[in-house]
Amino acid sequence: MTNKVKVVLGVIGADCHAVGNKILNHAIAAAGYEVINLGVLVPQEEFVNAAIETDAKAILVASLYGHGEIDCRGLRDRCREAGIEDIKLYVGGNLVVGKTDFDEVEKKFLGMGYNRVYEPGTLPDVVIADMKEDLK
Amino acid sequence: MTNKVKVVLGVIGADCHAVGNKILNHAIAAAGYEVINLGVLVPQEEFVNAAIETDAKAILVASLYGHGEIDCRGLRDRCREAGIEDIKLYVGGNLVVGKTDFDEVEKKFLGMGYNRVYEPGTLPDVVIADMKEDLK
Amino acid sequence: MELKNKKWTHDEFNAIRQEVLNQWPTGKDVNFEEAVKYHENIPAKRHFAKRLVKAKKNGETLTQPRAGVALIDEHINLLNFLKKEGEADLLPTTIDSYTRQNQYESCQKGIDESLKAGRSLLNGFPAVNHGVAGVRRVVESVDAPLQVRHGTPDARLLGEITIAAGYTSYEGGGISYNIPYAKSVSLEKTIFDWQYCDRMVGLYAEHGIEINREPFGPLTGTLVPPSISHAIAIIEGILAAEQGVKNITLGYGQCGNLIQDIAAIRALEQLAEEFMTKHGYGDCVLTTVFHQWMGGFPQDEAKAFGVISWGAATAALAKATKVIVKTPHEALGIPTKEANAMGLRTTKQMINMLKDQAFPLTSELQTEINIIKAETRCILDKVFELGNGDYAVGSVRAFEAGVLDVPFAPSKFSLNKILPARDNNGAVRLFEVGNLPFTPDLVTFHKEKMAERAKAEGRAPSFQMVIDDIYAISKGHLVGRPR
């Protein structure tokens, strides 16, 4: 048992992009967090269950393959229903199908209840800086 | 002395692009015309003088280097003043500075008194077909 | 049924077929006899296998994009655009990710939402949901050879429907569509399910219909050393041939070092010929496919054009039979059809400028070919040994043992013990060879190559090197040097 802050990490839906996930896992762990990495192809309920079980402070959802819009909808509600409504939800990757203006994408995902939305190609440093601020 | 139809060909102004000129010369001559080729770096008066001297039916002006707008202005007037106001004036090449919508360019050069205006990269066949029509 | 690399009998195949066709209502429209007749009338110019054979004979390198959208008319439109405006020689139909996971309900949702949104909300074409008749509309509206490209661990129903509909090429394989695309599907299952697909293609072949099959060469697309993907490609080639497949395209994803990449294509051709013949599949026609860089791309389009062009140049110099083309939108999202056509035209220009140029067989190239062949042989021989002479069984055991191992794979059935990194010239080597059954010489070779780079960079070989290399091309370099 450690007293590190815990975060759940995973790639949502039918998405199998694994490389970014492995790198985020490595970087966030190296930054001093305990990462519960669910890997790829993770359904919403698995994120929520893992967060409850481990008492994680944030769920980091990745979606690379273009179905993010469909897959990510409803996660906030699910958290609420499960009694972890205050958990931070981060989402990043290539969230929608096609090259799109990021401002629009951000607005859409903020609207879905995510706390932070990251553009394609975001480097781990950026998210770690945000975690330092959000997860005290 | 031949009884071939004569045309004057040249690259106007301070323009030294010679390759297209040589190819046009070759192709138009092969199509049965007599080409008075003035080569590159040809001032307006030289075009007009050559046309008068040889009783040419058309002047084919090329401008590749971007100063066509400045160089080609006034040629029609000069022809008129020299008494060959009915001569056909063709102009082609890369007529203006920069990549521009060709319709605009065409309008501009038609307005300057040219009978036909050709877009960048026009092949000799196209101009020869037009000559067949115009220079009977 | 026990997994073996042995041609299924008709009974074995038919015992499963009905179940497969019942997986989704559209399955019932598959009629094999009618499909055979349908294929008989497909003209040569729309026939994938025939077009490849012709290209191989003429030393051409054909271009092929990736493309697929949710709705039929939109998809037809897209493919015709890529043919006309992209001058593509071969056309794909990229299947969406729900279909790949057999989640046909989600596909339906995607189709419906796409209809509503007026744009595709799926990342590919949900062929199973569109059914034989729907897919045939595509086949009949596009005048080019067509291939199904996907990433589906269980692709049996998808295969039945698309091939019955008239597709003449089918990508995938029991290893290459599992390890990079799945997390917890066992290899026994996917190899078995892909034997089904190969047997189906074999059945068509028995009826005189040649369908091209293409194992997915690039795997995770990220720093996969040639010997790893070659070993898997050749195993999948053998598994397919055993089930009666007669026309196979083996693939390789560009690593970025010219010599290594050309050597890889040559080694792949030579080894595949050799192993296929050795195991009695000498009648199988082999061609190659070169994938333009499959890892992370630069976001800037101008830089992406540089990466695309380098892939095109290498494909042409390596004389691969076809090249799979990336687009300037790669780093950001599924490309618009215009961006896709641009990638194709850039590639076409490059290939046409290079097609008359041969890359000389230099000693550096020969050395690299030798290395790749030696490594691949180590792996293949060990797989064969582990399977007691059976590549299917051997593959399962080899992955367990780490004798086969794919870098960065999401599958829990890949040991993930190896770590690739670039050497000082940008060739992909192994920083950590894991359990690969390499000879001590080969292990030393990799160590030395890594040491050479480490020295040049003034740092010890480390995981940071691997990370730097993963990002390097997207940040404008080949080798991820320290700043």
Added chain:
Amino acid sequence: MELKNKKWTHDEFNAIRQEVLNQWPTGKDVNFEEAVKYHENIPAKRHFAKRLVKAKKNGETLTQPRAGVALIDEHINLLNFLKKEGEADLLPTTIDSYTRQNQYESCQKGIDESLKAGRSLLNGFPAVNHGVAGVRRVVESVDAPLQVRHGTPDARLLGEITIAAGYTSYEGGGISYNIPYAKSVSLEKTIFDWQYCDRMVGLYAEHGIEINREPFGPLTGTLVPPSISHAIAIIEGILAAEQGVKNITLGYGQCGNLIQDIAAIRALEQLAEEFMTKHGYGDCVLTTVFHQWMGGFPQDEAKAFGVISWGAATAALAKATKVIVKTPHEALGIPTKEANAMGLRTTKQMINMLKDQAFPLTSELQTEINIIKAETRCILDKVFELGNGDYAVGSVRAFEAGVLDVPFAPSKFSLNKILPARDNNGAVRLFEVGNLPFTPDLVTFHKEKMAERAKAEGRAPSFQMVIDDIYAISKGHLVGRPR
């Protein structure tokens, strides 16, 4: 004064200088002593010659665009944009065509009309009209090494003004800025006038100010065989060095066949080193510049990116010290700054991906190097002989005799007897060798190469082949095959 390849005395130089400075009112602002002091304060990072030497030492290939517009602020803006958004290492100032013809009145008209139109109506920067103070505004507003690029037969005043203003590199030469750029200016005159320019640079050198000089390598940019441009480059290098120039960049325009192009850069380096040393200019620092394809471009931007990338790749593999970059707008018009930056970024990506890759010295490459060197030697030796040991005099006589001859040149002083065409692998050969002083072996070599292609195409070698080759790249191919 009689033309000789002999360093001008200060008196000889000064006798002409006043006349030159009086050619246009802005000439009077040139103050040599003040200019020397000004140069002394130019930091190394903005110093062209120094940046090149560093690149050569590090094996870098630097990128440089072409760019110039009519007005000062606009031009500053443009250059800074290309540095920032194009990541250009070196910056140019391309001079407009009126200045090149010394038509400073027309320049003024162009400046005025540009002011009115709010866009540049000139195809370059009219530096003479802007004068020393105006040009210095550019020098002081752009944090990169700056070079004047033009095409001016009589570039004496332009040189005086731009170098006094702080430019550290000056392109051109008595042959290379005459034959492709003029019609009836005699070679005696341009070689003489360029001795002036070189002597001026030599004077700066005597005062401790190193200015880089670059003969214009590509000439007409259209199918110029390497030996022709190499001979001219080396002659101009010698003429410059004799006048006291100490830092010279020799250039070559891409032909398109990888082996020939790499061989060309290697041969150029080796020959130039050899000839310069032999004639007593061993203290001159030599670097090379590779020009991306200088002939007709495809209009389609995607295809243009392919051509640009191939030039970038070749430059990197040839390890040229710098590469001059084309843009996706090449076929249509002077590029926007955005298009220019895109060409630069594509090139940068390519160079960075290839910088760690060496092209092996294969026997094919060595053969090609040998051919280029043998041809160049034939020409250079004959020029020297014709000039009775004087390259300046020899050059004039060589052009008269067709011993030097540039394909498609507009100048009436070029005999225009040679005709280049591609061989079956796309290397540029001579379909008609004209009066080039080649050995019978070399003549046979070219004949055989053309025969080989003719046979492959089933047609006799003919002028149509030349025409087809001129259009080929712009139509998406390297070799202009019959359809």
